[in-house]
Ligand SMILES: [Zn+2]
C-alpha cells in the first residue's frame with residue numbers, strides 16, 4: 001500500500017483512503033496520506049501512522065470500513081499490545097493543531113499537546129526516555145489579549161536557580177543582625193531594595 005506526503009493538508013495529520021480495488025485478490029486497497037505541515041516530527045509521524053494503519057488494517061485484513069468503531073479499536077489494542085510503550089492512540093489526531101500548547105521532550109523530541117499550560121515541566125518527565133519537557137511556542141491561534149505574561153516557558157529565564165532567593169539566603173542574616181526586632185516582611189523589603197540596587201549597578 002502507498003504512503004505519501006501531502007503538502008496541502010493542514011487540518012489533519014493523516015488520512016487513510018480505503019478503496020475497492022478489483023485488481024487485487026482481496027478486492028480491497030488502502031493508501032495513507034500524511035500532512036507535511038502537521039506531521040513535523042518523528043513522534044507525530046509514528047502516532048499518525050499507527051492510527052492510520054489501524055484504519056488500513058480494519059479494511060484490508062478485517063474487511064470493515066467502520067471509522068473509529070470496534071474493528072479499528074481492536075487493531076489499536078493489537079498495536080498497543082505489541083508496542084506497549086506507545087502513547088495512547090486517539091480517535092482523532094488533529095489534536096496537534098487544535099492544542100494551544102505543545103510540550104516537547106528535549107532529549108528524544110516526543111511531543112504532547114495540552115489545551116492549557118497544565119503540564120508541570122518541573123515534575124513530569126517523558127515516558128519514553130525520562131527527559132524533561134519544554135513548552136514550545138504557541139500554535140497559530142491568536143493570544144486572547146496582549147498579555148506578555150503568557151509567554152511560553154521555554155522563552156523565559158529558567159526558574160532555578162532564582163537569583164533573588166540565593167541573594168536572600170546569603171544576606172538575610174546580616175540584615176536581621178543590624179536591627180534585632182526587624183519584622184520578616186521589613187527585612188524582605190530591605191533585601192528587595194538592596195537586590196534592585198545591586199542589579200542596576
Ligand atoms: Zn481515524
Ligand SMILES: [Zn+2]
Nearest residue numbers: 105108126129
Ligand atoms: Zn523523551
